[in-house]
Amino acid sequence: MNKTSMILDVDTGVDDAFAVLFAAMHPAISLLGVTCVDGNTNVDQVVANTLKVLDAAGAVDIPVARGAVRPLLGESKYAEYVHGADGMGDLGIPPSKRVIDKRSAVELMRDLIESSSEPVTLVPLAPLTNVALFLRAFPETAKKLHRIILMGGSTSAGNATAAAEFNIWHDPEAAAIVFQSGVPITMYGLDVFMRPGVTREEAESLKRSTEPSAQFGGSLIHAFIERLGVSPITLGDYGAVATAIHPEFFTTEMFDVVVDTSSGPARGQTICDRRDSFLKELEPLDLEDSAKVRVVMDLDVEAVRQLWLRTIDKGWS
Numbered sequence: 088m089n090k091t092s093m094i095l096d097v098d099t100g101v102d103d104a105f106a107v108l109f110a111a112m113h114p115a116i117s118l119l120g121v122t123c124v125d126g127n128t129n130v131d132q133v134v135a136n137t138l139k140v141l142d143a144a145g146a147v148d149i150p151v152a153r154g155a156v157r158p159l160l161g162e163s164k165y166a167e168y169v170h171g172a173d174g175m176g177d178l179g180i181p182p183s184k185r186v187i188d189k190r191s192a193v194e195l196m197r198d199l200i201e202s203s204s205e206p207v208t209l210v211p212l213a214p215l216t217n218v219a220l221f222l223r224a225f226p227e228t229a230k231k232l233h234r235i236i237l238m239g240g241s242t243s244a245g246n247a248t249a250a251a252e253f254n255i256w257h258d259p260e261a262a263a264i265v266f267q268s269g270v271p272i273t274m275y276g277l278d279v280f281m282r283p284g285v286t287r288e289e290a291e292s293l294k295r296s297t298e299p300s301a302q303f304g305g306s307l308i309h310a311f312i313e314r315l316g317v318s319p320i321t322l323g324d325y326g327a328v329a330t331a332i333h334p335e336f337f338t339t340e341m342f343d344v345v346v347d348t349s350s351g352p353a354r355g356q357t358i359c360d361r362r363d364s365f366l367k368e369l370e371p372l373d374l375e376d377s378a379k380v381r382v383v384m385d386l387d388v389e390a391v392r393q394l395w396l397r398t399i400d401k402g403w404s
């Protein structure tokens with residue numbers, strides 16, 4: 088089987104945990120490393136949460152590195168109302184005994200890309216601060232990146248604000264640097280983010296499994312459902328990882344995209360130009376600041392759901 092060599096950049100976060108669990112366990116993914124960034128919660132809590140998830144996946148050899156402690160400009164803005172005070176549903180999961188890599192996030196990114204004999208897919212599931220710093224610190228290595236598949240943005244409404252999705256809104260300047268980098272980008276945004284979900288009943292079934300990864304995933308989903316009071320609950324970030332190995336489950340379109348870095352009400356919006364070409368003549372997007380981005384617009388929800396369930400619980404049926 089051809090494996091996809093992958094680096095995840097995360098702000099674990101309950102839905103980042105769904106993605107890390109999946110990427111560490113799926114046989115078509117070679118998870119080279121996981122870098123952590125300030126986002127849903129503070130970066131040290133993100134590191135602690137990420138180690139716990141990799142322990143649950145039995146993936147204790149995958150390096151984890153600590154990255155940016157705040158956005159490039161401005162202050163941190165946490166999403167504990169969604170993910171809990173500890174960022175992982177306040178389940179009280181015991182800390183991992185593992186230590187993190189001594190390298191910083193951007194150094195680990197550089198070393199993994201430089202040492203890989205295969206093209207590397209970078210999958211940011213968080214604010215893009217680490218990725219922007221990596222692009223600025225190691226531009227020659229960045230040229231070797233195969234592609235970036237990021238969870239972020241939206242062609243329509245936001246979630247953090249009326250206009251902006253959380254990962255972009257948290258650090259718009261970093262997002263602008265990434266979108267303008269020239270690295271091929273797939274944007275897995277709010278147009279599809281909420282759709283692949285898991286029900287309370289499915290969570291209970293996972294919790295009854297004999298597999299630690301399934302019990303862990305089921306407990307997280309249960310906590311997420313209890314906190315937000317909705318079922319099914321979205322698998323969120325995981326969907327971006329799935330596009331890397333099953334593109335056939337997803338429908339994409341190419342759009343010119345620019346990130347709004349103003350200080351107005353649209354700050355952090357990913358403005359996607361969906362106009363017909365003749366209309367674009369009137370006032371084209373400023374091509375200096377925009378990029379051609381592959382945007383995920385639709386998906387086979389059941390296929391994407393089953394892929395996750397069957398990966399974290401081998402006995403799932």
Ligand code: RIB
Pocket residue numbers: 098100101102103126127166212213214238246252253254323324
């Ligand atoms: O807007 C959703 C994104 O924000 C997800 O990555 C979630 O984990 C939070 O970071």
Ligand code: CA
Pocket residue numbers: 097098099100102103127212213324
């Ligand atoms: Ca995230």
